[in-house]
Amino acid sequence: MKKVILTLALLVVAAPAAFADGKSYAPIKDKITKTECSACHMAFPARLLPASSWKKIMLNLSDHFGEDASLDEETTKHITNYFIKKSAKGKFRNPALRITELRWFINEHNHEVSRKAKKKAGTMSNCKACHRGADRGYFDDD
Amino acid sequence: MSKPVFMLALTGLLVASLAPVQAGSARTSILEKLQKEAGTAFSAERGKILFSSTHKGGKPKTNSCTVCHTKSPLKTGKTRAGKDIAPMALSKTKDRYSDPKKVAKWFRRNCRSVLGRECTALEKGDFITFMSNL
Numbered sequence: 569m570k571k572v573i574l575t576l577a578l579l580v581v582a583a584p585a586a587f588a589d590g591k592s593y594a595p596i597k598d599k600i601t602k603t604e605c606s607a608c609h610m611a612f613p614a615r616l617l618p619a620s621s622w623k624k625i626m627l628n629l630s631d632h633f634g635e636d637a638s639l640d641e642e643t644t645k646h647i648t649n650y651f652i653k654k655s656a657k658g659k660f661r662n663p664a665l666r667i668t669e670l671r672w673f674i675n676e677h678n679h680e681v682s683r684k685a686k687k688k689a690g691t692m693s694n695c696k697a698c699h700r701g702a703d704r705g706y707f708d709d710d
Numbered sequence: 711m712s713k714p715v716f717m718l719a720l721t722g723l724l725v726a727s728l729a730p731v732q733a734g735s736a737r738t739s740i741l742e743k744l745q746k747e748a749g750t751a752f753s754a755e756r757g758k759i760l761f762s763s764t765h766k767g768g769k770p771k772t773n774s775c776t777v778c779h780t781k782s783p784l785k786t787g788k789t790r791a792g793k794d795i796a797p798m799a800l801s802k803t804k805d806r807y808s809d810p811k812k813v814a815k816w817f818r819r820n821c822r823s824v825l826g827r828e829c830t831a832l833e834k835g836d837f838i839t840f841m842s843n844l
Contacts, residue, residue: 609791634771635790636822639815694792 592705598650604639605647610696612667613705614654620663622651633665668692733808740810741838747831757840760833767826775824783844799844807838 593613596602605611614622626648630638639647664670668677677692689697696702745752761783764774771790772778779787779798787795796803807813813834821829829837 607793608789609793630822631769633790634769636769636819638819638822690788690792691790697792 593707594654595703595705596650598647600643601647601650604643608637609693610702612695614651615656616667617651617656617670618658618660618663619652619655620660621665622655623648624663625665626651666693733805736808736810737838737842740807740813741835744831744835744838748835750832752832752835752839754836754840754843756833757836757838760837761840765825768822768824769826772820772823775820777824783841798841800842801844806841813838 593615595613596605596611602611617625625632626644629644630636667673681698685698686692695707699707701707741752761775761779762781766773778789778795779785783798784802786797789795796806798806800806817829817834817837821827821833
């Protein structure tokens with residue numbers, strides 16, 4: 569019983585805090601983008617990268633992090649426009665191709681991620697292995 | 711069971727049993743087109759070699775189909791980004807090789823990644839034939 573009360577108390581304390589500082593990243597809603605960009609990994613939310621990064625990624629799909637992810641021209645254009653519209657706004661130097669190479673990402677993950685969790689995920693790009701709410705846009709769930 | 715419920719269940723069953731038939735005829739038409747282009751009979755044995763071999767000319771991290779699909783087409787594979795891939799064998803994943811656009815897209819991409827070029831109609835037919843006979 570003590571345990572239950574403790575858990576409940578923790579939930580009450582933890583939940584609002586998580587929502588308060590938890591930025592959420594809107595999941596991809598566009599159907600074409602979602603289908604095509606979730607084939608090999610989760611469809612990364614557009615707000616995780618600036619427009620310049622998305623443009624670079626979309627221009628180079630035939631050599632996408634070491635494999636061919638090419639699409640026909642019409643689909644490529646549609647997806648590019650969607651990402652540009654929903655991308656992160658603000659100033660960015662050197663558009664990164666990877667979310668996992670952005671400074672905030674490295675800072676967030678440097679110390680808090682155990683070796684065991686990393687090994688299980690296989691790659692840091694595999695957000696869903698550690699963030700169960702990733703598909704809903706939540707990354708502060710653990 | 712009341713009559714309307716029974717009819718509903720029957721309709722459901724009918725629809726469910728028709729879906730694989732439709733996938734089957736779509737698959738046949740994909741194979742027929744490839745057959746016309748290839749001009750040679752397809753071979754499951756050659757398909758198996760294509761699937762299992764390590765190739766040169768493609769991208770270094772994906773030099774064999776087995777990198778992502780595992781050595782057994784009956785097993786669940788994994789992309790390099792960590793997502794599961796349903797087994798390639800038709801006996802395990804019933805809707806495989808039935809959507810012409812999807813089939814064309816993934817042969818184009820993965821043949822370029824693994825072989826460094828597009829696959830021929832013969833290679834595609836051999837591959838589907840191998841995957842359909844497991």
